[in-house]
Amino acid sequence: MYNVEDAEEEIGWGGVVRLGTVAVTGAAGNIGSVVREALRDEATRVILLDRVPLRPEADNEDAHTVDLRDAAAVESALAGADQVLHLGGVPDEAPLADLLDANVLGTHHVLEAARRTGIERVVLASSNRVTGFYPVGHVTRPQEPLRPDGLYGVSKAAVEALGQLYADKFGLSVICLRIGSFEPQPTEPRHLATWLSPRDAIGYIRAALTAPPSTRFTTVYAVSANTRRFWGTSRSSGTRLHARRQRGTPRPRHSRSRLAGRPGGTPGRPLCPA
C-alpha cells in the first residue's frame, strides 16, 4: 500500500528531515486530523487552524479558531510558520458563492499571508476533480489541460492558478497535491483507481513539505499505488519532477498496494457533471 516512492519521485525526498514550524489549515477535517497526529512527532511546532475550535493535544501544538475568509486572522495565525499545509475549505460540490469564498478567497488569504510573513513553502490541497472530465481509460498527466467535472473542480483550478501566480510573481515555493479519494479503506469500485490511503497521504504531504527549496511550483496527483489508477505519475509520464535523495538518509520500505491485482468493477470517471 505504501506509495512513498511515488511521492518521492514526484516531489522530492520526504525522508528523515526534521520539520520546523508547520501550519495546517482545515486541521479539524478528515485529512487534517490524520496529518496532525503525524506532524506532532515530526515538526518542531504545529499551528492548527480551523473554523471549528480545536484544542492542543501536544506541547508543540497551537490551535487557532479562524475563518479563512478573514485575511487578517489568517495572517495573524500563520505568523512564525515555516511552511503551510492548506487543507481548509469546502471539499465537494456546493453553491459557487460558497466555493469561491472558502476555496478561492481562502487560498488567496493563505498565499498572501505566506508572502507577507516570509513563509518558504505552501502546500495546496487540490483535487483530482480538476481533471475529472477526461474520458474513462485516459491516463491524465499533471501537464494536461484542466477539465473540471464540476464547480468544485473549477474552484480547485483557481486554487492551483493562485499557487502558480504566487510562485511566478512572488517567488513562493508552492506544491499542489491533486488528492484522489482519501478514505480509510476503498469502499467502491472507483476507489480501486482513486484511493489515497491515510498512510500514503502522510507520505505525499511529508514529501511536499520537505522537497528542496528550489522547487518553485509543482503539481502532482496524490494517489496510492493502485494498479488501476488513471493519473500519470512521473514514472508513467516520463517526467521526473525534482526527484532528489539526501545522502545518507535511509529509504523507507516500499510495498505494493493491497489492491494490486484485485478483481473489482470498472472504476467510473466523472463524479458529478456541472
Ligand SMILES: NC(=O)c1ccc[n+]([C@@H]2O[C@H](COP(=O)([O-])OP(=O)(O)OC[C@H]3O[C@@H](n4cnc5c(N)ncnc54)[C@H](O)[C@@H]3O)[C@@H](O)[C@H]2O)c1
Ligand atoms: N478527502 C478527499 O478525498 C479529498 C480529495 C481531494 C481533495 N481534497 C481536499 O483536501 C482538503 C481536506 O479535505 P477533507 O476531506 O479533510 O475535508 P474536510 O471537510 O473534512 O476538512 C476541511 C476542513 O476545512 C474547514 N473549513 C472549511 N471552510 C473553512 C473556512 N471558511 N475557514 C476555516 N476553516 C474552514 C472545515 O471546518 C474542515 O475542518 C480540502 O481542501 C479538499 O478539497 C480532499
Ligand SMILES: O=C(O)[C@H]1O[C@@H](O)[C@H](O)[C@@H](O)[C@@H]1O
Ligand atoms: O474524487 C474523489 O473521490 C474525492 O475528490 C475530492 O476532491 C473530494 O473532496 C472528495 O469528497 C471526493 O470523494
